[in-house]
Amino acid sequence: MAKQKEVNSKRLLALTAVLVIFAAAAILIVNSDENLISGFAVSEPASENQDYSPEYSPDYDPNSNIQAGMFDNSIPNTPASILVYPYYTSDASNIGAKDTRISITNINKNEAVIVHFFFVNGAENSPRTCTVTDLKQPLTPGQTYSILVSDFDSGETGYIIAVAEDDLGCPISFNYLIGSANFKNSQGSQGEYNAFGFKSYLTQGTTHDNCVDNSITPTANLTFNGVEYEQAPNMLYAPGLFNSSSISGENSQIVFAALKGSLLTGMDNSATYSALIYDQNEQVRSQSLPVWGCFESVAQTTLNPLLPTTGPAWIKLTAANNVPGVGLYMHYNSGTNTNAFTGADQLYGVCTTGGCINTSMTMPVFPLTGN
Amino acid sequence: MKSKLIFSILVMLGIGLSSVSALPYYEPASLVMFPFYTVGDSNTNLILTNTNNVEGTIIRVTFINYFDQLKSVSCQEFNQDFYLTPNQQIKLMLSDSLYTGSTGFVAVTAINPDGSLKDFDYLAGIAFISDIQVTPYVYDNYNGIPFKKISNNPEYDNAGIIMFNETYTALPEKLIEDFYSTIDPEYSTTKFAIIPSEDPTEPNLPSYNLFSFVNGNVNMEFENYIWDNNEYYTSDYSESETCGLYLYINDIFNSRKTNSGWIEFTRNKDATPGITAGYNIGGIKIFTDLVDRQYLGVSNLHREGYQQGKLRISNSPASPSVTSLLSG
Numbered sequence: 077m078a079k080q081k082e083v084n085s086k087r088l089l090a091l092t093a094v095l096v097i098f099a100a101a102a103i104l105i106v107n108s109d110e111n112l113i114s115g116f117a118v119s120e121p122a123s124e125n126q127d128y129s130p131e132y133s134p135d136y137d138p139n140s141n142i143q144a145g146m147f148d149n150s151i152p153n154t155p156a157s158i159l160v161y162p163y164y165t166s167d168a169s170n171i172g173a174k175d176t177r178i179s180i181t182n183i184n185k186n187e188a189v190i191v192h193f194f195f196v197n198g199a200e201n202s203p204r205t206c207t208v209t210d211l212k213q214p215l216t217p218g219q220t221y222s223i224l225v226s227d228f229d230s231g232e233t234g235y236i237i238a239v240a241e242d243d244l245g246c247p248i249s250f251n252y253l254i255g256s257a258n259f260k261n262s263q264g265s266q267g268e269y270n271a272f273g274f275k276s277y278l279t280q281g282t283t284h285d286n287c288v289d290n291s292i293t294p295t296a297n298l299t300f301n302g303v304e305y306e307q308a309p310n311m312l313y314a315p316g317l318f319n320s321s322s323i324s325g326e327n328s329q330i331v332f333a334a335l336k337g338s339l340l341t342g343m344d345n346s347a348t349y350s351a352l353i354y355d356q357n358e359q360v361r362s363q364s365l366p367v368w369g370c371f372e373s374v375a376q377t378t379l380n381p382l383l384p385t386t387g388p389a390w391i392k393l394t395a396a397n398n399v400p401g402v403g404l405y406m407h408y409n410s411g412t413n414t415n416a417f418t419g420a421d422q423l424y425g426v427c428t429t430g431g432c433i434n435t436s437m438t439m440p441v442f443p444l445t446g447n
Numbered sequence: 448m449k450s451k452l453i454f455s456i457l458v459m460l461g462i463g464l465s466s467v468s469a470l471p472y473y474e475p476a477s478l479v480m481f482p483f484y485t486v487g488d489s490n491t492n493l494i495l496t497n498t499n500n501v502e503g504t505i506i507r508v509t510f511i512n513y514f515d516q517l518k519s520v521s522c523q524e525f526n527q528d529f530y531l532t533p534n535q536q537i538k539l540m541l542s543d544s545l546y547t548g549s550t551g552f553v554a555v556t557a558i559n560p561d562g563s564l565k566d567f568d569y570l571a572g573i574a575f576i577s578d579i580q581v582t583p584y585v586y587d588n589y590n591g592i593p594f595k596k597i598s599n600n601p602e603y604d605n606a607g608i609i610m611f612n613e614t615y616t617a618l619p620e621k622l623i624e625d626f627y628s629t630i631d632p633e634y635s636t637t638k639f640a641i642i643p644s645e646d647p648t649e650p651n652l653p654s655y656n657l658f659s660f661v662n663g664n665v666n667m668e669f670e671n672y673i674w675d676n677n678e679y680y681t682s683d684y685s686e687s688e689t690c691g692l693y694l695y696i697n698d699i700f701n702s703r704k705t706n707s708g709w710i711e712f713t714r715n716k717d718a719t720p721g722i723t724a725g726y727n728i729g730g731i732k733i734f735t736d737l738v739d740r741q742y743l744g745v746s747n748l749h750r751e752g753y754q755q756g757k758l759r760i761s762n763s764p765a766s767p768s769v770t771s772l773l774s775g
Contacts, residue, residue, distance in 0.1 A: 151616075152473045152590075153749045155623075177742060181625045181709045183751070220625050220709050254709075254749045256625060258734070258742035267587040268734060268744020273471050306471055313475075315571045315590070316494040316536070354534045388538050390496050390571075402472075407575075407588065417492055417575035419587035419745065424571055425472030432470065 152422065155183055156273025157248070158298065158305060159255040161236040162333040162402045162422075163269075163373075164195070166226040167262065176225040176259040180238060180271075182215035184252035190214050190444055191253065192241050194339045195225075198234035198371025206343040206370035212444050234371055235333035235402075237437070238271070239298065245441040246287030247296050249276035259420070263375070265329060265408035267420035272402045274306045290441045295340060299436045300400075307432035308335050308400030309425035312349075312393040317405060319383035320376055325416040328383070329406040330374040330391070330423070336399050339439040343370035347399035352392040355384035365393075393423075400433040476593030477565065478615055479555040479572040482691075482731045482747070483640035484510070487547035492575040493539040495555060497531035499569035505530050505765045505773075506570065507558045508539070512551040513640075513691040528558075528766040530773070552642045552691060554760055555591065556609070560770045562762040564604040564614070566596040576733070576745050587745035592729040607762030611644060611728075612755035618644055618726045620752025622712040627734065639748070641692040641712055641730035644756030692730075712748070726754040 159180065167174035182189055193211040198204060209229055213221055225232075240250035255271035278284065284304055287296040300307050318326040337343035347370065351363040363382055365374075383389050395401075403423040409416035427433075475498045484491040497504060509526040527544065529537060553574075557567035572591035594615040603610050611618045626637040692712075712727060730748040764770070 151750075152471055152593075153747055154471065155749065155751055156471060177627075179625045179627070181623075183623055183709065183711075218709075222627070254623060254625065256746055258744050260742065266743060268732075268742070268746045270746050270749065275471065309470055309472055313498065313571060315496055316573045316588075354536065356536055356538075358532055358534045360534065388494050388536055390498075390536055392498075409586075417577060417586055417588060419575060419589075421573065421588055421590045421746070422473055424474060424590075425470055426474055427470065 152272075153254075153270050154273060154275070155252050155254050156306075157240045157250050157253065157276040158274040159236075159238040159253055159271040160274070160333065160335065160402050161238070161255065161257050161271045162404050163233075163259060163331045163420075164225045164229075164236055164257065165233040165259060165261050166224075166230050168226060168230040171224070171226040171230075174260055174262050176257055177222055178225060178236060178255065178257050179220060179222045180213075180215070180253060180255040181220040182217060182252055183254060184250070185218050187250075187252075188214060188216045189240050189248075189250050189252070190243065190245075191221075192239045192245070192247075192439070194237045194239070194439070195229045195232070196234045196237065196333070196339075196343050196370060197229075197232050198333075198369075198373070199232065203345050204369040204371065206337065206345050208339050208342065210339070210440075214444065233373070237339065239439060240276075242281075242283065243443060244287075244289040245443050246283040246289070246293070247298055247439060248284065249278040249280050249282050251275045251280070263327070263329065263406075263408055265327075265406045265418060265420065267406065267418065269404055269420050269422060272422065274300060276305055277303055287441055290443070293441055295438050296441050297436050297438055299434070300335065301434040301436075302432070307427070308402075308435055309427045310395045310398070310400065310431075310433050311426050311428050312401070312403055313424035313426070314391040314393070314403075314405040315424055316388045316390060317379060317383055318388055318407065319380055319385045321380070321385045322383075322387060326407045326409060326418070327376040328379055329376060329408070330372075330379070330393075330403060331406065332368055332372040332374070332393075332401050332403040332423075334368070334370040334399050334401045335437065336435045337370065337437060339437055343437075344399055345369040346397060347372075347401060348396040349393045350396055351382070352394075353382050353389055354391075355389045356387040357384075359384070394428075395433065398433050398435075400435050473571075473590045474593055474595070475569045475571045476616075477557045477567050477570065477596035478594040478609060479570050479591035480594065480642070480729055481553040481555070481572065481574045481589075481591050482642050482729050483550070483576065483733070483745075484541055484545075484553055484574065485550045485576065486541045486545045487549075490577050491541045493541065493553065493555075494536060494573050494575075495529075495531070495539070496536040496571040497533060497569055498571055499567070500533050502567075502569075503530060503532045503535070503773075504557045504565065504567045504569070505560065505769050507556050507562075507760060507765070509554045509556070509760045510541075510545060510549075510551060511554070511642075511691070512549050513693055524761070526761055528769045530769045550693070552640070553591075554609075554758070556760055557596075558765060560765050560773060561605075562607065562764045563601075564596070564607060564609065566599055568595045587743060589731055589745050589747055592747060605762065607760045609758045609760065610755070611757065612753065617753040618728055618756040619750030620713070620726060620754045622727050622730050622748040622750055623709060624730075624732050624748045625709040626732065636695055636735060638733040639692065639694045639710070639712070639730055640733070641694070641748070642728045643691070644726055644728050644758050726756045728756065728758065 164176040191213050195209045197207045242248045258268045260266040285296040287293045317328040320327045334347045347368040404420045406420040408418045512523045557565040559565045575588040577586050734744045
């Protein structure tokens, strides 16, 4: 009995020691000068053989961002594995007035990648077709590639999703892509915007969705869930819109592109958003919007009745049925007011109570030679 | 190793990375930086929004000149305070309050009535630019760069010191951007405007705060690495500036014709006298093209990596006219 007591005592002591060590380790971590709250401990190595101290400037390892991202939801314009260009347009008969130039760059100076472009047709049929046309383009290390949309998908309007993939056509983690677009449209709006970039959380080069090749996995899911790729928000903000009757004379427009569906058979056509519109006097009005589908370009004629004539306003757009997206706000000057500004940039995105939205898209898998 | 240990603990506790969320979107923040403004025939229109629907805040809008043509000085600072009620949006046409010919960058911070920095991640901002220094004129808008408040430290907050990567989210290690340009700026060009910070790890270097810029005694060197569309690498193009860099891509490609590629901006991190270390806060690209399809545009530069940095704004108490709104 005494021996059993001694054993129990030793076990208790060992358990206590383990708990003390565990607690001490936790305290050390929390109190470390590379504290958790700052989030971006600059000397934090993301892998065993890379140094991220301020004195050493390595080629960028974007996967180090992910850990940092735990504390920073505010990181637009960083390199990623999937780029989304929310808007393109062109007119085959008048490309001087209506066209889009898309640029994409592989900022990895050592590794090549294949980019699979999907052009989603947002033509305003009833219902929208949301059909997809695709194109593959290899990018050598450091290469910038530009394309005029009129050369590839002329006469169409919609949005573009560009996915980093391997030689077999499987989506891979390759957080080295940046992109931008210049556009001119028939409303008179023109400008430049950066593509939205969704980073992969997997180790660089790893395929998503256990993709092998098209004989085994003819399709692969791109899952935006915070584990495979970054998530999408359930609320979008358009930070500055104008009634065309206001003194400054700008016309405004909102463009939305859905991130759900199939890049093989067609994108989801059910996106529904509700709007809260705030004017300069903090007057708020709510507005139900019609179903947007996979793509929506909300024109000035629709926005004008919602916007005050006294100055700018801003809009909160809330996803009503968990179909997230990206978008742009645009301005153009259709009148003679020389003070009117024009341009475009990304909609803001936030996750409100209830969190971000998990979403997925299915893409076809086939090797480059099958283009 | 520590991240692995943290990860292991999280796993032991049953908390996987599925709880991690990071959005590649612009989000409201406590500090919004605009890398470029211009006033005069070229002009800038700022639209600032408080997206909080229950709480108002004071904001301090700080303008730092790259150069003021009228006064022939650079690196001057000027600020204005405003009170934003819940959901309120204000529009600032900069020609209403700044000298014609001034060009620079803007920092918009949420502050408390005593002038200290405030944790208020609800500010959104956009800037409309009309730039007639290039032909054809550029009209476009860009979103302000958001920096969230991630911790409070009275030592810094009360002094008006923005500590990136400590009290605010981090700076990028590099700025990167594609460009499209020809050798002749009359046909197409790309301009870059970039704002620097100071490196808090280099105490022997010149003072970091904006007020030192007023004296124009802080030299900053940018090293730019350029890849064209043939992946040709141009090394070590350097540019020294005081409180900001304003660069024409055509000045770099003065002997070689190219039409697209990408550029990488890093601050010179050699701690040599007269040259500050530190990292860039952000920048924009201003693009115009007469050759191709006459595209125009302004956009924020892309960013990569994470770094610390420092910036100081005035910590004087908020204007009485603004604080009176609080009591009212």
